[in-house]
Amino acid sequence: MPRFSPNRFIRWPLSLGVLLFLVLPTLGLSVQSSNAETYSAEEAVSGLTDKEVRAILIDRIAADRETSNPTEEEFNPALIVYRAQKSLGEIRRKLTAIAAAVVDLPGVFPTAWYRLTDTKDGRSFSGFLLTVFVSLIVSALAEFVFQLKTKKSFDKNMNAKSEGARKKAARLGVLGAIGLIRLVLFSTTASAVYLIFFDDSAQDRITFFFYLSALVIFRLALIASSSFYAPEMPRHRLTAFGDDESWFFHKTVVCTIALGAFGFFTCALFGTLGISGHVHGLLLIIVGTVTCGGLVLANIKGRHAIRHDMCHGLENHTVRHAIARALPWLNAVIIVAIWVGLVIAELSDLYVHYGAALLTIGALFALPSLDAILEREALRQFALKHDVAAAVLRTLRICGVFLVMVVIVRSWGIDPLMWADRGLGARVIHGLLQISMTVLLTYIVWQSVRISIDRKIAKEDEAAGGSEHGEEMEIGGEGLSRIRTLLPLLKRTIQITLFAIAGMIALASAGIDIGPILAGAGVVGLAIGFGSQTLVRDIVSGVFFLVDDAFRLGEYIDVGKAKGAVEQMSVRSLRLRHHRGAIHTIPFGEISTLTNYSRDWAIMKLKFRVPFDTDVKKVKKIFKKIGKELLMHPDIGEDFIQPFKSQGVFEVDDYGLVLRAKFTAKPGKQFMIRKEAFVAVQQAFEENGIEFAKPVIRVAVEDDDDEDAVNKTSSAIGAAASTVLSPKGA
Secondary structure (H helix, E strand, O other), X not given: OOOOOHHHOOOOOOOHHHHHHHHHHHHHHHHHHHHHHHHHHHHHHHOOOHHHHHHHHHHHHHHHHHHHOOOHHHHOHHHHHHHHHHHHHHHHHHHHHHHHHHHHHHHHHHHHHHHHHOOOOOOOHHHHHHHHHHHHHHHHHHHHHHHHHHHHHHHHHHHOOOOOHXXXXXXXXXXXXXXXXXXXXXXXHHHHHXXXXXXXXXXXXXXXXXXXXXXXXXXXXXXXXXXXXOOOOHHHOOOOOOHHHHHHHHHHHHHHHHHHHHHHHHHHHHHHOOOOOHHHHHHHHHHHHHHHHHHHHHHHHOXXXXXXXXXXXXXXXXXXXXXXHHHHHXXXXXXXXXXXXXXXXXHOOOOOOHHHHHXXXXXXXXXXXXXXXXXXXXXXXXXXXXXXXXXXHHHHHHHHHHHHHHHHHHHOOOOOOOOOOOOXXXXXXXXXXXXXXXXXXXXXXXXXXXXXXXXXXHHHHHHHOOOOOOOOOOOOOOOOOHHHHHHHHHHHHHHHHHHHHHHHHHHHHOOOOOHHHHHHHHHHHHHHHHHOHHHHHHHHHHHHHHHOOOOOOOOEEEOOOOEEEEEEEOOOEEEEEOOOXXXXXXXXXXXXXXXXXXXXXXXXXXXEEEOOOOOHHHHHHHHHHHHHHHHOOOOOHHHEEEEEEEEEEEEEOOOOEEEEEEEEEOOOOHHHHHHHHHHHHHHHHHHOOOOOOOOOOOOOOXXXXXXXXXXXXXXXXXXXXXXXXXXOOO
């Protein structure tokens, strides 16, 4: 598809020189005017008598009182309706007159051309055009030389690989900065060449700077759009737009802004040429409507791309999806409403905030995409375990929204910090700003606390080595540290406290008296305390259990009715995970006794049955040797607190000697050590010719030749053997 490249359009930029030439004379005139007004006012006051000054002050105070203390008539609904009808009638009359000026529209352009090219003072309009052409050519050459000097840096940034929003933004920022420098260079050169060598008349100067200003706005829009949508730089693109979508928004926005800039400055030039009245207002409305239509088209036709950009990589955000579906239509309605409001303000002879309107519309286009970019980058940082960077990005989102809101409000001429007591609307805005600031500060404090606590939790988990509850953990298990147990509860407490305080401040900022709310909360809490004694008992018991350090997360405990590893705690209960997987939730108030199997160490005792004729001293030596070998084991050696050793003969039963051995290990490690100990004992007994005792049944048979007696005895022996050797219950 054809590319909307800057190489195919005007590439000449605006410079600081143009701004200085345009702004400084205006400032000088305003300062001179202010001085003249001050001087004349001082002269006028000096000529007044005391009586006249007193009368003027009395009239001024009365006027201020009428303004600050409106009478009941001003709030009379009939009076309000009358004034509204009067204003609407005046607007309707002006609109009718402007619509009737359509017949005069064809003659406006020949008249403007005649007045522009009129040569009563002996000047030549063709000479003016030649002057403009020479100025632009010289400026274009200066920009071209600068472009050659920066081509290597430009190409390096264009072709560099970018990973992450920060690097992409840096690349686009460098490219945008190079474009702005070229703009400054060209505009400075053009202004200097024209003003120094070819400045003949005021009308030509106004014409030159009007269209140069329009060109400036066009080029600034081109640079901003190229950096934001990056149609020619997909590898550096921050948004989730495709190539076709980026080119669509880039072309639509830049062409619309160019049309509006040149159109409005042409209307301004017509005003300086004496073309005013209703036909001039009609031209302004036509240009503004076309510009508004282009911006509305960009939102409506690109609504699917906007929704994709806002939700790309954020599929789990259901609220964002709903906002993304409605936002393009809402933006279109807001743009139309802004334009209608500007027209009404113009017709009502009020101050028209064109700059505020442009800023608001720009925020409507850029803010959703910027918010999505920051959220995607925050999620990427979370995935990389960069919690601080993710929190900073999310804080920047809130700060950005708050800052844009403040700037937009101030651009419309509203100062809520100064006008808090001057009207309901101003007070509402003042309250909204206070609430926004409260939310921002609360979020920053919460993120700081959350990151600190999460880092401490991660550090404790790493030090604990990721304790796991395996299948062999019948009882026991190494628990976490005490601070690791308390940190989640502390985190939740701080979160609830911060949100409660922020909610109270927000209600107070909204003008709601929080005194009755606090009193009501106290009464409700008292009622809950009297009516829910069990709940209070559970909470108090839990506090004392934690103070006594009776258990920690991960420890295996027995509370009488249930047992398992402590998996989670709340303010009133704890949750135990049984070693077979079952979960027990137990209120603290129902725990009368608690047995902790995971504190400090665990002792494991093992039994071995050997025949009666076994050499016990030899077995003791074998166990001692096994204990030394287990201490050197690479996997379990460091888990011993006391080594594996023999305890001698524990008991004697019908089948042999019962020998017992024991060892002391870290909690939760005893089961793995037990497996290795059984294997080592079996191998050592086999190597030393020692067998484990087997059940033996001895039957004494009398010397009897009676065949029936022998058969009965054999049957009895078989029944006894089957009883001993068969599984239980067989």
